Amino acid sequence: MTVTDINSWQSVKAEVMRRIIERIWLPGDMIPNEIDLAKEFGCARATVNRAMRALADEGLLERRRKAGTRVALNPIRKATLEIPITRLEVEQRGGTWRHSVLERSEVVPPVSVASRLGLSDKIEMLHVRSLHYADNHPFLYEDRWVNLSEVAAICDVDLQEIDANEWLVQNTPLTKGDISFSAANATKQEAELLQTSEGEAIFVIDRTTWNGDVPVTIVRLAYAPGYRMHTEI
Amino acid sequence: MTVTDINSWQSVKAEVMRRIIERIWLPGDMIPNEIDLAKEFGCARATVNRAMRALADEGLLERRRKAGTRVALNPIRKATLEIPITRLEVEQRGGTWRHSVLERSEVVPPVSVASRLGLSDKIEMLHVRSLHYADNHPFLYEDRWVNLSEVAAICDVDLQEIDANEWLVQNTPLTKGDISFSAANATKQEAELLQTSEGEAIFVIDRTTWNGDVPVTIVRLAYAPGYRMHTEI
DNA sequence: CAAAATATTATGTGCATACATAATACAATA
DNA sequence: TATTGTATTATGTATGCACATAATATTTTG
DSSP: OOSSOOOSHHHHHHHHHHHHHTTSSOTTOEEOOHHHHHHHHTSOHHHHHHHHHHHHHTTSEEEETTTEEEEOSSOOOEEEEEOOOHHHHHHHTTOOEEEEEEEEEEEOOOHHHHHHHTOOTTSOEEEEEEEEEETTEEEEEEEEEEOTTTOGGGGGSOTTTSOHHHHHHHHSOOOEEEEEEEEEEOOHHHHHHTTSOTTOEEEEEEEEEEETTEEEEEEEEEEOTTOEEEEEO | OOSSOOOSHHHHHHHHHHHHHTTSSOTTOEEOOHHHHHHHHTSOHHHHHHHHHHHHHTTSEEEETTTEEEEOSSOOOEEEEEOOOHHHHHHHTTOOEEEEEEEEEEEOOOHHHHHHHTOOTTSOEEEEEEEEEETTEEEEEEEEEEOTTTOGGGGGSOTTTSOHHHHHHHHSOOOEEEEEEEEEEOOHHHHHHTTSOTTOEEEEEEEEEEETTEEEEEEEEEEOTTOEEEEEO
């Protein structure tokens, strides 16, 4: 029953992928059960299981107990994208990064911010606005609110030295995040900061992060025109 | 040595997460090895391994052979985002989806398209431009090129009936993809199609997909103003 | 005949064991 | 002393077995 003894889960995965790519198994098709595949490949069921789980995680297979495993109808659904630290992102492109803090204050947040975090709008938060540069060109305008009751230690940090995001990411466990991406026309203020003209299309990321159920920070990132976010599947 | 016998990999994972969230283990800290954790939790090493691997996949832990396991310095790096089929995306928001094909032709592609796919710019490809509506409002303008030598069958498909993307996704195994997101000012043509005004900020997705090493399709998706792409970590 | 009870089946998980592999620490050698 | 070789160690993986669980198929029952 053996092909040529495929006995690592990686090779099982590769072989199953091959059959999908070469359309031996078509989208929507049922594929043999784990026991039969194990026999065919000459390996243990656990090994097949590991491979199939990996492929299911990637969205290439769909599995249900008793019902069995089938080739996913729409294989490419999930893309993983990396949320970079701005400094590293700039440096990876071979640029020189620096940033300057435009504002740093402890004030009561607007209702829109407080409510999105599920916090009272009467408690002061840290408000940081800063501009990131790549090779001395404006790259990113960042408008951030930080929950001081969760990360009080940030008060003692020199944010001119280290970017708030980078500090947070290294000093606070962040377990949950909520991100949205959109396009916006640059406001007059944004245009001035990013050295472009009002109305230019700007790529915007809005991100809120929690540690467990406690909100940590909310930030709006407005990238200079021309920015592209890239990922592979 | 047992806490209260944590003997499923899910509960091991939850317990380790708890210790990270509550800062019993700090970012950068080494954590005990699998054998010791297994003893402590009263379960098998394989169970701990499963849990730790899952946490490493999520980016919360960093593991290296011999070196051991440590809490990741920058835990949130990877977000997974779903690439939806437009019809489903519209319908999930409670809207009614329809689309209309603006152009369908078999022509030689421009060099920019052919080169990005690694194809000759002398071979004809299928060019489809279409407009997707949500509740009869323009939602998305799609400009697509399809590699006919890979998916010849698409010639016989009535693309008024089924969206090209949906058809491709269900009839072609897509194993690799390349996606970029950006913001652009609406051109005059786009503005007319999307019923907005020239210069409005438009969210744009450029996507190229392959089956194995064979390019299948390249598409530019221009969303009507106000569109947001959302994901959680 | 329809609804409820029961059997069957494929995946999901846990365990003990064994060995593989990468990375480090440490000793031996030129 | 610098380099090479060797032992150690933590994770990575494969196996066989057992049982759990969800979903379907089948049979029983009203």
